[in-house]
Amino acid sequence: MFKTTMLSPSSVDGMSPTFDAIGLAVADMATSLKFYRRLGLDIPAESDHGPHAEATLPGGIRLMFDAQPDSAGPKNGPSLAFLCEHASEVDKVYADLSDAGYVTTRAPWDAEWGQRYAVLKDPDGYQVELFAWLPKS
Structure with missing residues (x-):
């Protein structure tokens, strides 16, 4: 379903799989990528019209997008959480997207768990969470 790269044989032989990517099926590639660019992801513009795009997140995990107009969107699917530097940034990013x-x-x-939090939906209906740690009182 999603384009992935092969793990090296030593990873499989050593039984130490490494989490590598999150894949999202999207109905409209350009619309979805526009949303994630607003959240700061570096995705090449030429990806807007292709069947596959990906962005490498901090820490090396890849967020992959595959154009699947007939099956896109969550089926009780994943949510993606974006850490903001300050609570005020949660409000600002939320307002910008809204x-x-x-x-x-x-x-x-x-x-109640000590974070400033907000929740939105991306263009395909995936839940996107914005959060920042609140100062300890």
Whole structure:
């Protein structure tokens, strides 16, 4: 379903798989990539019209996008969480995406577990969470 690269034989022989990628099926590649670029991902513009795109996240994990117009969107699927540097950044990014017309699920709030949190949907309906640690009181 998703384009992946082969693990080296030593990884398989040594029974030490390494988590490498998260794959999302998307209905409209350009629309989805525009959303994730607003969240700071570096995705080449030429990917907008291809069947596959990916961005390497901090730490080396890849976020992959595959154009599958007939089967895109979550089926009780994953959520993606983006760490913001400060609580005010959660509010700012949430407002930017909301003002741009993206679907919001829950406005920013101070969660009982010590984080500023907000929840939106990407263009394919995947849940996207924004969070930042609150200062300890």
